[in-house]
Amino acid sequence: MVNTREQIVDAAEVLFAENGYNGTSLRQITERAGANIAAVNYHFGSKENLLIEILDRVVVPINARRLVLLDDLEHQGKPDIRQVLEAFLLPDLRTLKELRQRNQALPRFVARMYSENTELMRPIMGQQFETIGRRFGSAIATALPHLSAEEIGWRLQCIVGIVIYLFASITLPGASSMVGDNTEADLERLLAITVPMMTAPSREVATR
Amino acid sequence: MVNTREQIVDAAEVLFAENGYNGTSLRQITERAGANIAAVNYHFGSKENLLIEILDRVVVPINARRLVLLDDLEHQGKPDIRQVLEAFLLPDLRTLKELRQRNQALPRFVARMYSENTELMRPIMGQQFETIGRRFGSAIATALPHLSAEEIGWRLQCIVGIVIYLFASITLPGASSMVGDNTEADLERLLAITVPMMTAPSREVATR
DNA sequence: GTACGCTTGAAACGATCGTTTGAATAGGAT
DNA sequence: ATCCTATTCAAACGATCGTTTCAAGCGTAC
Numbered sequence: 001m002v003n004t005r006e007q008i009v010d011a012a013e014v015l016f017a018e019n020g021y022n023g024t025s026l027r028q029i030t031e032r033a034g035a036n037i038a039a040v041n042y043h044f045g046s047k048e049n050l051l052i053e054i055l056d057r058v059v060v061p062i063n064a065r066r067l068v069l070l071d072d073l074e075h076q077g078k079p080d081i082r083q084v085l086e087a088f089l090l091p092d093l094r095t096l097k098e099l100r101q102r103n104q105a106l107p108r109f110v111a112r113m114y115s116e117n118t119e120l121m122r123p124i125m126g127q128q129f130e131t132i133g134r135r136f137g138s139a140i141a142t143a144l145p146h147l148s149a150e151e152i153g154w155r156l157q158c159i160v161g162i163v164i165y166l167f168a169s170i171t172l173p174g175a176s177s178m179v180g181d182n183t184e185a186d187l188e189r190l191l192a193i194t195v196p197m198m199t200a201p202s203r204e205v206a207t208r
Numbered sequence: 209m210v211n212t213r214e215q216i217v218d219a220a221e222v223l224f225a226e227n228g229y230n231g232t233s234l235r236q237i238t239e240r241a242g243a244n245i246a247a248v249n250y251h252f253g254s255k256e257n258l259l260i261e262i263l264d265r266v267v268v269p270i271n272a273r274r275l276v277l278l279d280d281l282e283h284q285g286k287p288d289i290r291q292v293l294e295a296f297l298l299p300d301l302r303t304l305k306e307l308r309q310r311n312q313a314l315p316r317f318v319a320r321m322y323s324e325n326t327e328l329m330r331p332i333m334g335q336q337f338e339t340i341g342r343r344f345g346s347a348i349a350t351a352l353p354h355l356s357a358e359e360i361g362w363r364l365q366c367i368v369g370i371v372i373y374l375f376a377s378i379t380l381p382g383a384s385s386m387v388g389d390n391t392e393a394d395l396e397r398l399l400a401i402t403v404p405m406m407t408a409p410s411r412e413v414a415t416r
Numbered sequence: 417g418t419a420c421g422c423t424t425g426a427a428a429c430g431a432t433c434g435t436t437t438g439a440a441t442a443g444g445a446t
Numbered sequence: 447a448t449c450c451t452a453t454t455c456a457a458a459c460g461a462t463c464g465t466t467t468c469a470a471g472c473g474t475a476c
Contacts, residue, residue: 004453020324022230026434036455041435043453115323115376116228155401157386161373162366168323170365178365188411193363197405203396212423234464244425249465251423 005043007033010103012050017105020112021051055121058099058110063128065091070135081143082195085159088136089190092163093183111167129160144199151202159194213251215241218311220258225313228320229259263329266307266318271336273299278343289351290403293367296344297398300371301391319375337368352407359410367402 011032015024026040026047033039044050069087073079079087099106113121133153140152147155166178179186219240223232234248234255241247252258277295281287287295307314321329341361348360355363374386387394 020228020230022228025432027432036453037434038436038456039454047434112320112324115372115378116320154386154397157378158370158373158401161370161376163369164323164373165366165369168369170323178362185411189362192411193366193405193408196408197401200401200404203400233462235462244423245464246426246466247424255464 004033004035004039008035008040008043008050009054013054013103013106013109016051016054017103017109017112055110055113058095058106059125059128062091062095063132065094066132067135070139074139078142079139081140081198082191084136084139084143085191085194085198086187088156088159089163089194090183090187092166093179093186093190096167096179097181097183107167108169111164111169114164114167140198147202152198155198158197162190162194212241212243212247216243216248216251216258217262221262221311221314221317224259224262225311225317225320263318263321266303266314267333267336270299270303271340273302274340275343278347282347286350287347289348289406290399292344292347292351293399293402293406294395296364296367297371297402298391298395300374301387301394301398304375304387305389305391315375316377319372319377322372322375348406355410360406363406366405370398370402 008029012024012029015028015032018024019028027037029050030037030039040047040050044053066088069090070079070084073083073087096107099110114125133156136156137149137152140156141147141149144152169178216237220232220237223236223240226232227236234245237258238245238247248255248258252261274296277298278292281291281295304315307318322333341364344364345357345360348364349355349357352360377386
C-alpha cells in the first residue's frame with residue numbers, strides 16, 4: 001500500500017459521516033481502506049486523534065477564510081451589513097462545495113460534530129468562534145448601530161444555526177436540497193434572507 | 209422499586225443527551241436508574257425501542273400542536289405571515305421550555321438526533337414533517353403570493369435550522385443563551401427576525 | 417397456605433470494541 | 447550485500463457491549 005494514511009482518512013470520513021464517531025469501528029475503517037487494524041494506531045496514535053485530524057482540516061480553514069475576507073473589507077473602508085454577511089457566509093458555501101466534491105458525506109459529519117456540543121468538540125469550535133464572534137460582532141455593530149451587541153450576537157448565532165443546517169444536508173420530504181453547485185447563486189439566496197433578518201428592528205428582551 | 213420503567217427513561221434521557229445514543233451503555237443507564245441491566249430489555253425489549261419511546265414522546269406533540277394552531281388560524285380567516293410563523297414557532301418554544309423543566313439536557317439530545325439524519329430517525333421525522341411542510345407551505349404561500357413554493361420550502365427549512373439550533377442549546381463563548389424562561393418574549397424575538405426573513409423579496413440583488 | 421402473574425436479581429452469553437505486541441516485509445543508503 | 451528505518455501483518459489483549467437465562471422475590475386471588 002503506497003498511501004495507507006490517506007486511505008484511512010478517506011474511509012473514516014465516509015464512515016464517520018454515515019454512522020457517527022461512536023458508531024464506527026476501526027475495523028470498518030481499515031477494512032474499507034484496505035489496511036490493517038494496527039495501521040490506525042500506527043499512523044494516528046488513537047481513534048480520537050484520527051477524528052481530530054479530520055475535523056481540524058475542515059473547520060480551521062473556514063474561519064481563516066472568514067477573517068481574511070473581513071480584514072480585506074475593513075481595510076477598504078467601512079463595510080455595510082451585506083458585505084460583512086457575505087464575508088461570513090461565503091467561506092461556508094465554498095468549503096461546503098469543496099467538501100462535497102471530495103466526499104459527499106463529509107459536510108454532514110461536520111454538522112453532526114458541531115451540534116453534538118460534547119467535551120471533545122468544545123475546545124475545537126469554542127476557541128475558533130471566540131475570535132470570529134468578536135470580530136464579526138463588532139463589524140456588524142458599526143454597520144447596524146441600532147442593534148445592541150447582545151442582539152447582534154444572538155442573531156449571528158441564528159445564522160450559524162442555518163449554516164450548520166446547510167452542512168447537515170437534511171433534505172426533508174417534498175423539499176429540494178438546500179444548496180447546489182452554484183455558489184454565487186446560493187450566496188445570493190442566503191443573503192436575501194439573512195440581510196433582512198439581521199437588519200430588522202430589535203424587539204429585544206429585557207428579562208434575560 | 210416502584211417505578212423502574214420511568215426511572216430508566218429519565219436516566220436514558222440524561223445520558224443520551226450527554227454522550228449520544230451509541231455513546232451510552234445500558235449499564236450506565238441502569239446504574240443511574242438504580243435498576244438491573246435486564247430491566248431495560250424486560251420493559252422495552254431493546255435499547256433501540258427505548259430510544260424510540262423517548263423520541264416519540266417529544267417530537268410528536270410538537271407537530272400536533274403546530275397543526276392545532278394552524279387549524280385554528282385558518283378557521284378564523286386568512287392568516288398573515290406573522291400569525292403563520294407564530295403557529296410554527298410557538299410549539300417549539302413551549303415544548304423547549306417544558307422539556308428543560310423536566311430534563312435540562314433533553315432538548316439537546318432531540319436536536320442531535322434530528323441532525324443525525326440516520327435511517328433510524330428518518331421515518332420518525334420524515335413522516336412528521338411531510339404534513340407540516342405541506343400545510344405550512346400553502347399557508348405561507350397565500351400570505352406571501354410573491355414567493356414560489358420552492359422558495360417558501362427553502363426558507364422554511366432555514367427556520368427549521370434555527371429551531372434545531374435553539375434545541376441544541378449551543379452556547380458559544382461570549383454569547384448569552386438563545387432562549388430563556390419567557391416564552392412570549394422569546395417568540396417576539398424570533399418573529400422579529402423570521403418575519404422579515406420570510407417576507408424578503410426573492411434573490412434580492414443589493415441592499416444599498 | 418398455595419398458586420400464579422409481574423418484576424427484579426446475579427451471572428453469563430457471544431460479539432465487538434480500541435489497543436498492543438512482535439515478527440515479517442519492503443526499500444533505500446552505505 | 448548489509449544495515450537501518452519505515453511500514454504492514456496476523457494475532458491476541460483486556461474491556462465492554464447488548465442481550466439472554468433462570469432463579470428469587472413480590473403482591474394478589476383463590
